[in-house]
Amino acid sequence: MRPVRRHDPAPSRLAYRMHRMWLTPAFWWCLRFGLPMAAVTLLAVWTFATEDRRMAIYAWGQDIKRQLEERPEFVVTLLAVDGASDPVAREIRESLPVHLPVSSFDLDLEALRDVVRDVPAVATAEVHVRAGGVLEVAVTERVPVALWRGPAGLSVLSQDGTVIGRLARRAERADLPLLVGAGAERAVPEAFEVLTAAAPFAARIRGLQRVGERRWDIVLDRGQTVQLPAHEPVLAVERLIALDTAQDLLKRDVSVIDFRNRDRATVRLTDEAVTALRAIRMIETGGSVE
Amino acid sequence: MMMTDLYETQRAMRGMRQAAIQRGVVAILDVGTSKIACLILKFDGEEIDRSEGIGTLRGQSSFRVIGAATTRSRGVELGESCALAETERAIRTAVQAAQKMANVRVDHCIACIAGGQPRSYGLAGAAEIEGDQVTEQDIARVLSASDVPDYGTDREILHAQPVNFAVDHRSGLIDPRGQIGNKLACDLHMLTVDRIVLQNLIYCIKRCDLELAGLASSAYVAGVASLVEDEQELGAACIDMGGGATGISIFIKKHMIYADSVRLGGDHITQDIAKGLQVPITAAERMKTFHGGVVATGMDDRDLIEIGGDTGDWEKDRRTVTRSELIGIMRPRVEEILEDVRASLDAAGFEHLPSQQIVLTGGASQIPGLDTLAPRILGQQVRIGRPLRIQGLPQAATGAAFASAVGLALFAAHPQDEWWDFDISGDRYPARSFRRAVKWLKDNW
Numbered sequence: 001m002r003p004v005r006r007h008d009p010a011p012s013r014l015a016y017r018m019h020r021m022w023l024t025p026a027f028w029w030c031l032r033f034g035l036p037m038a039a040v041t042l043l044a045v046w047t048f049a050t051e052d053r054r055m056a057i058y059a060w061g062q063d064i065k066r067q068l069e070e071r072p073e074f075v076v077t078l079l080a081v082d083g084a085s086d087p088v089a090r091e092i093r094e095s096l097p098v099h100l101p102v103s104s105f106d107l108d109l110e111a112l113r114d115v116v117r118d119v120p121a122v123a124t125a126e127v128h129v130r131a132g133g134v135l136e137v138a139v140t141e142r143v144p145v146a147l148w149r150g151p152a153g154l155s156v157l158s159q160d161g162t163v164i165g166r167l168a169r170r171a172e173r174a175d176l177p178l179l180v181g182a183g184a185e186r187a188v189p190e191a192f193e194v195l196t197a198a199a200p201f202a203a204r205i206r207g208l209q210r211v212g213e214r215r216w217d218i219v220l221d222r223g224q225t226v227q228l229p230a231h232e233p234v235l236a237v238e239r240l241i242a243l244d245t246a247q248d249l250l251k252r253d254v255s256v257i258d259f260r261n262r263d264r265a266t267v268r269l270t271d272e273a274v275t276a277l278r279a280i281r282m283i284e285t286g287g288s289v290e
Numbered sequence: 291m292m293m294t295d296l297y298e299t300q301r302a303m304r305g306m307r308q309a310a311i312q313r314g315v316v317a318i319l320d321v322g323t324s325k326i327a328c329l330i331l332k333f334d335g336e337e338i339d340r341s342e343g344i345g346t347l348r349g350q351s352s353f354r355v356i357g358a359a360t361t362r363s364r365g366v367e368l369g370e371s372c373a374l375a376e377t378e379r380a381i382r383t384a385v386q387a388a389q390k391m392a393n394v395r396v397d398h399c400i401a402c403i404a405g406g407q408p409r410s411y412g413l414a415g416a417a418e419i420e421g422d423q424v425t426e427q428d429i430a431r432v433l434s435a436s437d438v439p440d441y442g443t444d445r446e447i448l449h450a451q452p453v454n455f456a457v458d459h460r461s462g463l464i465d466p467r468g469q470i471g472n473k474l475a476c477d478l479h480m481l482t483v484d485r486i487v488l489q490n491l492i493y494c495i496k497r498c499d500l501e502l503a504g505l506a507s508s509a510y511v512a513g514v515a516s517l518v519e520d521e522q523e524l525g526a527a528c529i530d531m532g533g534g535a536t537g538i539s540i541f542i543k544k545h546m547i548y549a550d551s552v553r554l555g556g557d558h559i560t561q562d563i564a565k566g567l568q569v570p571i572t573a574a575e576r577m578k579t580f581h582g583g584v585v586a587t588g589m590d591d592r593d594l595i596e597i598g599g600d601t602g603d604w605e606k607d608r609r610t611v612t613r614s615e616l617i618g619i620m621r622p623r624v625e626e627i628l629e630d631v632r633a634s635l636d637a638a639g640f641e642h643l644p645s646q647q648i649v650l651t652g653g654a655s656q657i658p659g660l661d662t663l664a665p666r667i668l669g670q671q672v673r674i675g676r677p678l679r680i681q682g683l684p685q686a687a688t689g690a691a692f693a694s695a696v697g698l699a700l701f702a703a704h705p706q707d708e709w710w711d712f713d714i715s716g717d718r719y720p721a722r723s724f725r726r727a728v729k730w731l732k733d734n735w
Contacts, residue, residue: 010382
């Protein structure tokens, strides 16, 4: 005999509905994309839910970053300064806040460039990391053109009036002209115009003195002073040269030649000259001396 | 008569059908007595090129069968569901198998009903034409003016197809719109079935999470599938010999004008064999399909058939029967069915049709010898018909047993206009509706 109970080929209501659900495209989509996305989101939320885990993950990330940065490929071991004289280079090296070896990721090249630029003797600066772990600093130096004896002592000036460095004694840079007085550093070009114009008696010039931050005095040896006007001092120098050529004015016993009044130059004699002149006049007029 | 209710439900089903075709997938469900067939149609809207001698295809080129499944029917007798839970399970089996084959989920289904004692009514209506030409509104009015008979409260209208329009004295119009005349008349063919049977079927389908997108009479759709175009045009009857019921539908001018069913079918033949030879139903079914026939010859007397069996009684299980004896059991029942069909055709006045072609289809039409027996009872013009070919239908489902299923597929693709496909008549609107007000404004300005 056959078994009494035969298999029912019909799907149950639940099986039928499940089968229909499986055939639904939206359900498929949910299963293939929605479910994994939900799982990942849930995992992420669970992971970042507590402070401890967040910190641990952050530290882990930082650690990996550090390991990457400290690879030998990225380490800077050498600092090369190009285009600077030794004292300036030394100064740049001292001023750079870099302790080698260092990872190139830790270098803020913009900031380093600003630091180098802030060194007085440097006109322009470029900083970059070269292959082979070299931090290259390419600078162009400011050229010292004059000395300045100012309120802070003896210093070296560049063409634009920047104080490049300090000196203890004038004799260290005897080749540079000396400027004196407050505000002298702001009129360096004008000083050089004057000096260029005064080239015929350059040997006698001791220095230029800024007076009242508006005009120059040329200080010569033998205690002579040429007072130039604030306006067009070069013209005054040329007049002085003309007077000197004609009358040997500078060789004479005068202490001050005053060109401040442009209509008329005034000459002050030395005390001895005044006395001698007065004696001569007395002799001529027959009077007694004192 | 509460016509509006039916109108609304049928319209809703038409809307559902449109939605299903928009979505591109619709299921065909033929709930029969012996088998339940489910086809899944895919509408991809690609009409094949009909330039080279291919006639109108009645829309069947617009779809393709992507899933087909058949299962043994359970809980259905005489084409009517009598054990709802069993029927529901069987429908579920078929639908699931078809879905599995198609690999697509279907939500809409179109079903046909074989039982329910269909009754045909011929309705006539007439109305004056407003204005010169016939408009949609005139058609609506003439349809609503039809004299609907009292068909009983326990019955439901399944089809209500306008089969003929007449303007004044010109009859035989298919589409009267735009015709000029005074009076429009129309003939309507109405088919009712038992309400309980219909509700049971709808209940089973709803229990399978399917939306019903159409209902049709099995006899009608079998005719649509099995009758060729000429037969439908000139007049023919389709006899759908199913398992539990035999459907009859008469077509002329491409319209069904009559439908009936004889509550006898192939299952009754099987039962006769089982009773006559004392064998189980399954063994009887097997003998019927392998050795059955209706015309005995001398050869059949010598053709011994092993009856078989597994009762354990050796003597009983070893019996043999001649094929003549088997034919002797089957033939009276087949004759009875055909005589009932003849009676039904006579009642319908089939002999008055110009052409009296009869097409036998359905599973039971495959009995060998039927083509010699049937003409003796039904008349000379009888042929055994197979349903139309549709794209993608598996070979196993192309036989005559699938005439209803194929017809339903054609019905789904290209349904005939029914009453509810026309505009609703103005005077059928609810008394206080907005559209009634609009109509009043239109009429008075």
